[in-house]
Amino acid sequence: xxxxxxxxxxxxxxxxxxxxxxxxxxxxxxxxxxxxxxxxxxxxxxxxxxxxxxxxxxxxxxxxxxxxxxxxxxxxxxxxxxxxxxxxxxxxxxxxxxxxxxxxxxxxxx
Amino acid sequence: xxxxxxxxxxxxxxxxxxxxxxxxxxxxxxxxxxxxxxxxxxxxxxxxxxxxxxxxxxxxxxxxxxxxxxxxxxxxxxxxxxxxxxxxxxxxxxxxxxxxxxxxxxxxxxxxxxxxxx
Numbered sequence: 001x002x003x004x005x006x007x008x009x010x011x012x013x014x015x016x017x018x019x020x021x022x023x024x025x026x027x028x029x030x031x032x033x034x035x036x037x038x039x040x041x042x043x044x045x046x047x048x049x050x051x052x053x054x055x056x057x058x059x060x061x062x063x064x065x066x067x068x069x070x071x072x073x074x075x076x077x078x079x080x081x082x083x084x085x086x087x088x089x090x091x092x093x094x095x096x097x098x099x100x101x102x103x104x105x106x107x108x109x110x
Numbered sequence: 111x112x113x114x115x116x117x118x119x120x121x122x123x124x125x126x127x128x129x130x131x132x133x134x135x136x137x138x139x140x141x142x143x144x145x146x147x148x149x150x151x152x153x154x155x156x157x158x159x160x161x162x163x164x165x166x167x168x169x170x171x172x173x174x175x176x177x178x179x180x181x182x183x184x185x186x187x188x189x190x191x192x193x194x195x196x197x198x199x200x201x202x203x204x205x206x207x208x209x210x211x212x213x214x215x216x217x218x219x220x221x222x223x224x225x226x227x228x
Contacts, residue, residue: 043116
C-alpha cells in the first residue's frame with residue numbers, strides 16, 4: 001500500500017528565505033508526482049507535475065525534483081514571500097489513483 | 111489548465127437530511143471523475159471513482175449506500191450524502207482527468223464543497 005509522508009508538517013520562516021519541502025513515498029512504481037498548493041478553506045492549485053521519467057521541473061521560483069528509486073521528492077521555493085503562505089501537498093499517481101501526502105503548512109512572515 | 115466547478119461551495123444542513131454536490135467539467139469531456147474527502151487539518155483521501163454510464167468504484171471503508179454517486183453525462187458527476195450526520199462534515203473535492211491524457215497523466219481539481227452537518 002502506497003504511503004506518502006511530508007516533512008516538516010509545519011514551517012514558519014521570515015520573508016526572503018529559500019525553503020525545501022520534502023515528500024517521501026513507499027512504492028516507487030508511480031506514473032508521476034504532483035505538488036499542489038492549498039489555501040485555507042480552498043481547493044487545490046497544481047504547482048508542478050513531474051513524470052516518472054523526469055528528474056525535475058521548474059516554474060518561476062519553484063523547483064521540484066524527483067528521485068523515484070529512493071522514493072523522494074523535494075519542492076524548493078526560492079526567495080519566499082508572504083503570499084507563499086499555504087499548505088503544500090504532494091501526491092503520487094499509482095495506476096489510476098492519486099495518493100496524497102500529509103501536507104506541509106507554510107507560513108512566511110514579513 | 112482545465113476548468114472544474116463544484117456546486118454548492120458551502121452547505122449547512124440538519125442531521126438526517128441528504129445533500130447533493132455537483133462536479134462539472136466545463137471545457138472537456140470526462141469519462142472518469144474522482145471524489146475526495148478532506149477532514150480538518152488532514153490530507154485528501156480518495157472516496158470513489160465515478161464512471162460515466164456505469165457504477166462508481168468505492169474505496170475500502172467508504173459506504174456506497176451512504177455516498178451515492180451518479181455520473182450521468184460526460185461533464186457532470188454528483189455525490190449525494192444520504193442521511194448526513196455530523197461526522198460527515200468535511201471538505202469534499204472532485205477531480206477530473208481529461209480523456210485526452212494518457213494514464214490519467216494529470217488531474218484537475220474543483221474548488222471544493224464545505225459540508226457542515228448540525
